[in-house]
Amino acid sequence: MATIKNGRRRTIRVAAEHQVGGEPHRLLRNAVDAASLRFRETNLPEPLFVDAYAGCFLSSLAESAETNLISSSRYCLATKFIDDKLMSIVNGVDGPRQIVLWTDGMDTRPYRLSWPRSSFIFDVSPAGVYELARQRLKGVGAKIAKTCMLLHVPYESSDRQESLRMKGLSGSIPSVWAIQGLPVMNLAMLDDLLVMVGSMAMKGCTFFGELSVRLWEPGFENYKSDTQKWVDKLFMSHGFHVDIVAYDEIARNLNRGSPGGDHGSILFVAQQLRLSDDQMERWRLEFQRIEEAADEDGFEEM
Missing domain, CATH: 3.40.50.150 (Vaccinia Virus protein VP39)
Incomplete structure (x- = not known):
């Protein structure tokens, strides 16, 4: 599991070992890791952006390691x-x-x-x-x-x-x-x-x-x-x-x-x-229409 600390010193751990299709899913772990970074940024005193929903992908636990800053x-x-x-x-x-x-x-x-x-x-x-x-x-x-x-x-x-x-x-x-x-x-x-x-x-x-x-x-x-x-x-x-x-x-x-x-x-x-x-x-159809119209005009002149 990946872990982070947010700006309020509260510790959270990423729930990256959910099951998708019955097996641990690398794509899921990567997605949750990214959500954890958005959660961490959101909780900074002056965040670049606010993602109020990133936290719903995470699980609170007791211990953590530092995120790669x-x-x-x-x-x-x-x-x-x-x-x-x-x-x-x-x-x-x-x-x-x-x-x-x-x-x-x-x-x-x-x-x-x-x-x-x-x-x-x-x-x-x-x-x-x-x-x-x-x-x-x-x-x-x-x-x-x-x-x-x-x-x-x-x-x-x-x-x-x-x-x-x-x-x-x-x-x-x-x-x-x-x-x-x-x-x-x-x-x-x-x-x-x-x-x-x-x-x-x-x-x-x-x-x-x-x-x-x-x-x-x-x-x-x-x-x-x-x-x-x-x-x-x-x-x-x-x-x-x-x-x-x-x-x-x-x-x-x-x-x-x-x-x-x-x-x-x-x-x-x-x-x-x-x-x-x-x-x-659309260009092809328009060109075809113009050609057909020109052919009809030429036939009438004859």
């Missing part, structure tokens, strides 16, 4: 960055009302952030973790705003793109995509993710969040010396312009100290440069 700082800076970026985008002029969150299953953003009316929030995450989290959140009275809708798509789905479509996601209207905590374990999985986002996100849409640089497989050992180069190459191959955001920069903007430590993850902001599949289909 470096990982805590980096994770909480990333959480704050993603929160603010989401709110800035959806509350902007003509902000998107389709929000796709790639999460560990215990993401509380649908409940704790102030979403605009008529927002459709899609949570793509491990089904077992999400279901446990849903039960815990229901138990503490967490609710989505009545004017919004939360829809879950199991990460294990054999066709996540079709599952999102079946839930109502449209590639012909604006959307925003964010990732934090989703267990993308290697470059092949990230490549699949970029293919799907590139297929469903309209031109100009934003995809951003936090990714583990441990994704890089053998042959990418030099990523630390030129991370931007590798990220540029990968994202551009799928039609995205991408920028890496430094944790130190976020810390300075928030008047926090540098998180330091090993760069085990990166923050990125990418913009879709291509048309989505739905946009391409």
Whole structure:
């Protein structure tokens, strides 16, 4: 079990050994560890954010060990960055009302952030973790705003793109995509993710969040010396312009100290440069209509 101490000196231990599918679940442990970091941050005198629901995933016990403060700082800076970026985008002029969150299953953003009316929030995450989290959140009275809708798509789905479509996601209207905590374990999985986002996100849409640089497989050992180069190459191959955001920069903007430590993850902001599949289909149909109309006009002139 992972353990932490909160800002009020009360000790809690993370209940990371729940059973999912009859066996201890690594994905569940990771999700609960992340929730424990949000709980700890929430209970600081001046927190970066407040997650009133993170505690419902934890269990109180008597003893604990110290949390890794470096990982805590980096994770909480990333959480704050993603929160603010989401709110800035959806509350902007003509902000998107389709929000796709790639999460560990215990993401509380649908409940704790102030979403605009008529927002459709899609949570793509491990089904077992999400279901446990849903039960815990229901138990503490967490609710989505009545004017919004939360829809879950199991990460294990054999066709996540079709599952999102079946839930109502449209590639012909604006959307925003964010990732934090989703267990993308290697470059092949990230490549699949970029293919799907590139297929469903309209031109100009934003995809951003936090990714583990441990994704890089053998042959990418030099990523630390030129991370931007590798990220540029990968994202551009799928039609995205991408920028890496430094944790130190976020810390300075928030008047926090540098998180330091090993760069085990990166923050990125990418913009879709291509048309989505739905946009391409609409363009194809319009082009076909114009051609057919031109053929009819030519026939009448003869």
